[in-house]
Amino acid sequence: MGASRTRSGARTRRRRSRSTTGARSRPTRSSPPAGVLELADDLYDYQLDLIFDDAEETATVSTPQVGKTEATANWAVKQALEEPRSRGWWTAPTYTQVMDGFDACVQVLGSSGLAHVPHRGSKPPWIFIPAVRSIIEFRSWHKPENLSGRTVHWLVVDEAHAVTRMVRLLLEQRMMATLGSRRYIGNATVQGTEWEDICRTAKEVGTFRHWTWEHRYRALVAQGFDREAAAYKARHDRALATWPRSEYDRVYGAKWVVAEETILAPYIDGVFTAEWDKTPHPGHDYIIPVDVGLVDDYTVALPICVTCVRASWYYRERGDSAAPAPGSLGGDTLEDRLAVIGRHWNNGLVVIERNNGQKLLDDTTKVYARTQGWWTDELSKRQAILEWIKLARTGGLTLPNEETIIREHRRFKSVRGKTGNWKFSAPSGEHDDTVMAGVIGIGSLFTGPGAYLRMLQGQLEAKRKRAEEKKNAA
Helix, strand or coil: CCCCECCCCCECCCEEEEECCCCCCCCCCCCCCCCEEEEECCCCHHHHHHHCCCCCEEEEEECCCCCHHHHHHHHHHHHHHHCCCCEEEEEECCHHHHHHHHHHHHHHHHHHCCCCEEECCCCCCEEEECCCCEEEEEEECCCHHHHCCCCCCEEEECCHHHCCHHHHHHHHHHCCCCCCEEEEEECCCECCCHHHHHHHHHHHHCCEEEECHHHHHHHHHHCCCHHHHHHHHHHHHHHHHHCCHHHHHHHHHCCCECCEECCCHHHHHHHEEECCCCCCCCCCCEEEEEECCCCCCEEEECCEECCCCECCCCEEEECCCCCCCCCCCCCCCHHHHHHHHHHHCCCCEEEEEHHHHHHHHHHHHHHCCCEEEECCCHHHHHHHHHHHHHHHHCCCCEEECCHHHHHHHHHCEEEECCCCCEEEECCCCCCCHHHHHHHHHHHHHHCHHHHHHHHHHHHHHHHHHHHHHHHHHC
């Protein structure tokens, strides 16, 4: 029986019976026989392959949102039904993540018409299946004591990219008496993690799965969901065109990446092409992002044309300097010099980093009204750097062809943690002040409230132009 479709093109769910004991009879909703699990008819073939794999231990690494949690929830319920009076665990780093598995198992049980008693508010949460008197517990490994308890007959390790050697050993101890089945599921992260070692072992014995975006795309096409497949592929193509290659490979290709990379270096030749010039574009708005340096660093102001997303000049002085540096446009104090720069670049908006620069922000606001602050953290850095790369890859960003700014961008690093989180910095002993000035500027223009206002302004301008064209045509 194939998947059906509404007139709007949305997917609907029909169901098929698969008995965990091998029978094919369809249960009634009122009194389903024990041991029978109904599966959604629109499960993908690769999900069914996981559900019905009898291997003792498997590892599945995948791109996000391709259905590994749904497939593993079906496998977990199947295990509970096939082993009456058993106790299985669904584990993850935090209880928030564990509850994704809880909800998925409740969905499977409810859709199958199997009576079950969920205990959401318990610690740990658990689900009781009266027909077979089996229990599914949901455990976080955030604290080692959460992994103590009775014997476990089967195990799911969700978000396995965050598992550590100690957690893995604690989980194995819970299964020493049963030697039950184990399913590891997670995303790709950095090389050299415990998760990569688990997957390498699974490859050696033939129990490894590698799901990329193509698995879901091909499954949608095979099931006749052409509209959904086209939309999914379009999103993939946008990521391929605009994301950093290593991040695209990790997310869409489920490939491990190196822990450190010079993330901006591949785009140097295409971005740093503007001849040194301190002449603003007539009539264009400017933003002047300021990265604030302390004693050993530099303060950098980098005027960027909002219309062209182009910079051809910057000002840089030591953080502890009392006098202007070469190239200054004037001003007795640093706040005065920033005010002069703002006025020179078409009365542009000066945006000062708050982290190190709250005093400079306050002082500059007193002498130049068009000043605002920007808070820099790893999240805002990440968002701004992804926008920087997107602009660089599409030819939408131009920066000065000047030695210092090129060197700093060439050496700027992303450092990924074991769970895939990013941090950004210059190598030890080097500077990234011109980089961070640009990141503040791109972040102000293309992320957060500033981006929303730019979008509204763009819509209003487009509406005005359409009205003007319509008037002229009449």
